[in-house]
Amino acid sequence: MTDGAGLTIRPMQAGDVPRVMQIADGLSHAPHWPASAYESALNPNAQPPRVALVVEALESETVAPSGPEPGTPSSAGVLGFVVASLVAGEAELESIAVATEAQRRGLGGRLLHELVAALRQPGVTMINLEVRASNRPALGLYAWHGFRETGRRVAYYADPVEDAVLMGLDLGGHKWLQNCDSGHGGCGSCGKSTALK
Numbered sequence: 001m002t003d004g005a006g007l008t009i010r011p012m013q014a015g016d017v018p019r020v021m022q023i024a025d026g027l028s029h030a031p032h033w034p035a036s037a038y039e040s041a042l043n044p045n046a047q048p049p050r051v052a053l054v055v056e057a058l059e060s061e062t063v064a065p066s067g068p069e070p071g072t073p074s075s076a077g078v079l080g081f082v083v084a085s086l087v088a089g090e091a092e093l094e095s096i097a098v099a100t101e102a103q104r105r106g107l108g109g110r111l112l113h114e115l116v117a118a119l120r121q122p123g124v125t126m127i128n129l130e131v132r133a134s135n136r137p138a139l140g141l142y143a144w145h146g147f148r149e150t151g152r153r154v155a156y157y158a159d160p161v162e163d164a165v166l167m168g169l170d171l172g173g174h175k176w177l178q179n180c181d182s183g184h185g186g187c188g189s190c191g192k193s194t195a196l197k
């Protein structure tokens, strides 16, 4: 899916993994997975199955005319990613990250939006996640997109020791996600906008 701003969200591919790891490694709050974990996430036969998406700037905006064909997707333009696993009708949002220089422009929200659209198809009813209690950007992102706190795990994280906030999004109860056409003009049911800022 490509928009007028020259951004596209698509399934992660093996060639994206180095750039995805580079983004994660630059962010203290992002899980720092080894390449093998991403490769497993991309294996359609792996258990549990996973959905992995990237958001990228189109090649035509990022390379000189002598480069590849304009508009050809390239991991060089990947700005963020999201990974979720699927178990027994529920999804676990395992990782979401946007490169530092591209944050606060709506990309995290768009990744979440497309993830939910992708998860609706296998009939997932709930998306769960856990996040450090001090991670204000992530807590803000999740709350803005309809996730609600469902519990806490005390001292769940190490280095530093910190509580995990458990959050969930009930897909069946969130009409925004049912009614929105996955474009980015806003969501009529609840008034939330996913437009690029």
Ligand SMILES: CC(C)(COP(=O)(O)OP(=O)(O)OC[C@H]1O[C@@H](n2cnc3c(N)ncnc32)[C@H](O)[C@@H]1OP(=O)(O)O)[C@@H](O)C(=O)NCCC(=O)NCCS
Pocket (backbone or CB within 6 Å): 027, 028, 029, 030, 031, 094, 095, 096, 097, 098, 099, 102, 103, 104, 105, 106, 107, 108, 109, 110, 131, 135, 136, 137, 138, 139, 140, 141, 142, 144
């Ligand atoms: C969390 C993260 C993915 C958000 O990505 P993003 O592209 O900046 O998010 P968006 O621009 O879509 O922001 C959407 C909303 O999230 C909240 N938010 C995002 N960044 C925020 C910040 N720095 N402080 C407070 N709220 C923030 C706001 O509600 C924001 O809406 P607003 O800009 O209208 O106020 C990004 O900050 C990130 O990569 N963080 C490091 C990795 C991480 O913590 N991942 C989550 C744990 S796995």
